[in-house]
Amino acid sequence: MPWPSRKRDKGAVADKKEPDAKIAKTEKETSDKEEEEKSAKPPAGSSKSGWKNWKKKESESGGEESKITYCHWLLKSEPESRLEKGVDVKFSVDDLKAQPNQTTCWDGVRNYQARNFLRSMKLGQQAFFYHSNCKEPGIVALVKVVKEAYPDHTQFDQKDPHYDSTSRKENPKWSMVDVQFVRMTKRFIPLAEIKAHHLAHKADGGPLKDMMLFSRQRLSIQPLTQEEFDFVLSLEEEKPH
DSSP states (O other), rough: OSSSOOOSSSSOOSSSSSSOOOSSOOOOOOOOHHHHHHHHOOSOOHHHHHHHHHHHHHHHOOOOOSSSSSEEEEEEEOOOOOTTEEOOOOOOOOHHTGGGGGEEOOOOOOOOOHHHHHOOOOOEEEEEEEEOOOSOOOEEEEEEEEEEEEEOGGGGOSSSSSSOOBTTBBBBEEEEEEEEEEEEEEEEEEEHHHHHHHHHHHHTTTTTTTTTGGSSSTOOOOEEHHHHHHHHHHGGSSOOO
């Protein structure tokens, strides 16, 4: 039996004191003040050296320049308890690891752009599991898609906080995928650290210059290019600033 809907995109939220991406049934084009405030002060140290070192590693390994296409993902979920219509929507990476076969359906998304991203996911593609709406948001683990998009059962469940009375079984509005735990990242990669690189890359043309995490903060399902994914993953090898 699946957990109560917990990975929602209601207009995904910033991180703390506003409900996460899982709450509004329509996208809200409001700015993510909380997330911006939390990441306003990037850690000390220049990102440029990190970017140059990463490019050097890519060059040495003969890595090809990736195409401008989305083939990886970032999935936000709330690791701390929060009641929504009487249901606790908490779902941390530890909760995922506790599921049978460490697999769960990524249900409850109620934003059309995020839904379309779900429908674009392909079997075997990897994603970052991102803890959101918590004291220190950031990336904690890797997961992979083990079942492509199919109808989200929670849209038809009147007891579920994300029930949608306008959706019909013959033409369901909302979709979900199944994801499986792959591994924890070698260290926690905080939002503030990612943002420090993003700001530097905007100036020097690095891989995170257009990262959607900072242009569409309220989306709980976000696509990543191969270059973005590889750079963020490489941060697990570096000492935290």
